Amino acid sequence: MNKTAIIIGATGLVGSSLLNYLLKSSNYTKVIILARKNIEIKHQKLICYQIDFDLIESYKDLITGDDFFCCLGTTLKKAHTIENFKKVDFNYPLQFAQIAKTNKVKNFLLISSIGANSESGNYYIKTKGQLEDKIKELFFHGTFIFRPSILKGIRNEFRLKEKISEIFLSIFSFLLLGKLKKYRPILATQVAKAMYIEAQKGLKGIYIFESDVMQNIE
Structure with missing residues (x-):
């Protein structure tokens, strides 16, 4: 294959792992990163564009390829x-998705959140659900939505609440059975792996992957 991948959020916990998969893959001859800051990684197939996310429309000609991976996200505390x-x-991912659709990008792969629901009373969960709904309406050839639980991995920043939740859920994960299995913490590397694998299948339609499903994608 001679595919081109586009990534936003490539410096994050999942995005950085996904970038490694893409650079090592023989399926991609070009990997485009759109980021606020220049990324200090050198690779023959990697192209990094430093952009202003408040002027996304100005960079629409850069958003061309086969698979668009959206790993962008923050927290209410950090924001x-x-x-x-x-x-x-919400705004940034949707703008990128709309341009990607106009530019005939084939697949859109989105990291959402466990419990995403546009009708939720929780603002974080509601926003994630609203974004999912809007992305679905664009009807890419393939729309892949990944809903991880608490992410495990080494972050550049320390998040106390998430660390406490990770430790607690990891200790008692054996109690999370049946429908509760999706709440078990998941390695960021496994989420990245699931995104990469699903992008190679050529599937058409809308697919949603909960944490427990992602754990078993090989």
Whole structure:
């Protein structure tokens, strides 16, 4: 294959792992990163564009390829305001997706969140659900939505709440059975692996993967 991948959020916990998969893959001859800051990784197939996310439309000609991987996301705490959170977790991904669809990008792969629901009373979960709904409406050839539980991995920043949740759920994960299995913590590398594998299948339609399903994707 001679595919081109596009990634936003390539410096994050899942995005950085996904980038490694893509650079090592013989299925991709070009990997395009759109980021706020230049990424200090050198590879013959890697192209990194430093962009202003508030001017996404200005870079529409860069958004061409086969598989668009959206690993962008923040937290309400880090964003400081609801407005900033929505900008990063809803506005930006949707703008990129709309341009990708216009530019005939074949597949869109999105990291969402466990429990994503546009009708939820939880603002974080509601926003994730609203984004999912909008992405589905674009009708890419393949729309792949990944809903991880608490992510395990080494972050560049320390998140106390998430670390406590990770430790607690890891200790008692054996109690999470049946429908509760999807709440078990998942390695960020496994999420990245699931995204990469599903992008290679050539499937048409809309697919949603919960954490427990991603754990078993090989």
